[in-house]
Amino acid sequence: xxxxKYPHPALRHKSRALSLIDKEVRLQxxxxxxxxxxxxxxxxxxxxxxxxxQLLVMNxxxxxxxxxxxxxLINPVILDRKGKQEGEEGCLSFPDLFQKVRRAxxxxxxxxxxxxxxxxxxxxxxxxxxxxxxxxHLQGVLFIDNMGPIARMASRGSLRAFERDxxxxxxxxxxxxxxxxxxxxxxxxxxxxxxxxxxx
Ligand code: ZN
Numbered sequence: 443x444x445x446x447k448y449p450h451p452a453l454r455h456k457s458r459a460l461s462l463i464d465k466e467v468r469l470q471x472x473x474x475x476x477x478x479x480x481x482x483x484x485x486x487x488x489x490x491x492x493x494x495x496q497l498l499v500m501n502x503x504x505x506x507x508x509x510x511x512x513x514x515l516i517n518p519v520i521l522d523r524k525g526k527q528e529g530e531e532g533c534l535s536f537p538d539l540f541q542k543v544r545r546a547x548x549x550x551x552x553x554x555x556x557x558x559x560x561x562x563x564x565x566x567x568x569x570x571x572x573x574x575x576x577x578x579h580l581q582g583v584l585f586i587d588n589m590g591p592i593a594r595m596a597s598r599g600s601l602r603a604f605e606r607d608x609x610x611x612x613x614x615x616x617x618x619x620x621x622x623x624x625x626x627x628x629x630x631x632x633x634x635x636x637x638x639x640x641x642x
Pocket of ligand 1: 532533534535575579
């Protein structure tokens, strides 16, 4: 498993809600947490590892020792947003690109945890920013979409460089074609849960 970079099509894929929390989901969450800590990120959404389901992991301290800050959220939904905040944001799929992004100051999020329990979280400031960033990912929305005109203009050069690197990697055969990536996402979406024996 590795983190895909812009403009990998998985980043624009709207993730499917998980209808079943099985061994695959638990393994996936564990691997994503490892990868997030390795990359020193505060959060990681499933699209960023080319997995087409609504799952995100986060730790607003980016510290694997601080487990009480660790969260795995399944099918998260923002129920309410209040206030405004503006601050610099980066993304593991856009290395070294940091720009100001405006977000709600406080959010109320509903989700399921890995045990399948419904939870509700009220978060403000950095945690709220993180939740909005990661939940956007699951909808195929990226932080560049939320930038104001100045930040967007300032990012243009970096985005072009990411696009060139990506195209070169495809030309070298280090990455499959966009069509293949999209086909594989669709196949895995449809297969999930089908191999499980029925629970009675
Ligand atoms: Zn991100």
